[in-house]
Amino acid sequence: HDKEVERYLIQNTLWWIGTTGLDGMRMDTWQYVPNSFWQKWTAAIKREFPKFRVVGEVKDGDVVHTSFFQGGKVRFDGVDSGLDSLLDFPLFYPIRHVFAEGKHLDLVPKMLAADYLYTDSEILVTLLGGHDDGRFMSEKGATIAGLKLANTFLLTTRGVPQLYYGDEIAMTGPDEPTTRKDFPGGFPGDKRNAFTRAGRTKEEQEVFEHIKIMTRLRGELEPLRRGRLVNLHASAQQYAYARTSKVGTVVTVINNDTKSGQIEFDVSPLKWVQGLVLIDRLGVIKEVRVSDGKLRVVLPERSAAILVPR
Known part of the structure; x- marks a missing residue:
């Protein structure tokens, strides 16, 4: 609640947007800063850059808790944070449970049934992988078929899909350090180059081609977007x-x-x-x-x- 810190953070944000020409920003650990500050911060951004969009990270599987932080309405704390969108972690966990672990698929529509809690669920950023979690293919029971199904769902359901690098070739990594390891290829001395078809295994190519088809269909079929x-x-x-x-x-x-x-x-x-x-x-x-x-x-x-x- 220090006024000088607030002023600095707002001015610094505006400087970066104006200098770089950014269209949007992912703001980490949104829930650990008071909404009273975010209201001032987002208002300042919208005043200078009306079309700028902010996606907040609230890493929690509880849809009631997570939805609270999306802007567009005054919440019980008397504040509208002004936040445009959120990473859809409440949907992230059912996606993992269903398509990796083989749990009941109806967990997914049951979670989607809570969309009314958001001010705008259509612009939530959906995901099945990220830098803070072990990779999909390191989940218990994960298979190539399950990964393909998870991506099919991600690219056909509501929301704005986020694809995490390496998932298109079924990379593994059970924890935070290993989920951030380098993509194979692209640098001198790399043993193989998975940026090329020749550098991918049969299974990697299968996933790569599937996601290629899915992204093309999402672009071609307007209702999917x-x-x-x-x-x-x-x-x-x-x-x-x-x-x-x-x-x-x-x-x-x-x-x-x-x-x-x-x-x-x-x-x-x-x-x-x-x-x-x-x-x-x-x-x-x-x-x-x-x-x-x-x-x-x-x-x-x-x-x-x-x-x-x-």
């Missing part, structure tokens, strides 16, 4: 949801089970007509057709389909 999230079906190991916008609708269906599964679900909320034919942009299944307001999808073990009208 800006569409409203509509949950259609959730069970122990299957999940179906849509992203729908004025441009169109995309449905993602995930089977997290270790055996093939049939998923039948109601699509009447999407107002799709009888007989509409849908194709899978991942090529996992053949085309499916809307029948009596429902879709019936059969997916192989640990796989997903991204369905769009033909």
Whole structure:
């Protein structure tokens, strides 16, 4: 609460933004500084740079606790912090539990059901890896198939996805020091160069190609970036949801089970007509057709389909 320190931090932030031309900033350990300061800090930034965006790190899996810190409304402390977005750690942990450890997939939609606690859940930064946690592939039970499913979900659900370097080649590292180790390649003397296809193993290439496809689809299919999230079906190991916008609708269906599964679900909320034919942009299944307001999808073990009208 020192006024001189407050003034210095605000002026220093404005100097860095003005000097570098930054569009946004990730602010570490947001919850350990009083909201009364953040209100002044964000107000000063918005006054000088109205389009500047701030993402705060509140590393906590409790959605009630984490959502408190997003700005846009006055909270119980009488303060609107002005914070635009947050790293979505409440969703991060279910993603790990489900797709690495094989726990029930319905943990994910159950967490998403708490989105009403945020002032704007659409701009939360979603993630499955970061520099403060062991890597996904070092979780108990993690597999290449699980990593691919986790990225499929990350790149099709609501929010702004953050991809952590090395996860695109399934790097391992069980703790904070090892999760920050160098990416293989790019420097003289490196034993291999994973920036090139020749420098990647078969499994690394499999993950790399999958994420390449997923990022391309996210760029190509506008609803995956800006569409409203509509949950259609959730069970122990299957999940179906849509992203729908004025441009169109995309449905993602995930089977997290270790055996093939049939998923039948109601699509009447999407107002799709009888007989509409849908194709899978991942090529996992053949085309499916809307029948009596429902879709019936059969997916192989640990796989997903991204369905769009033909």
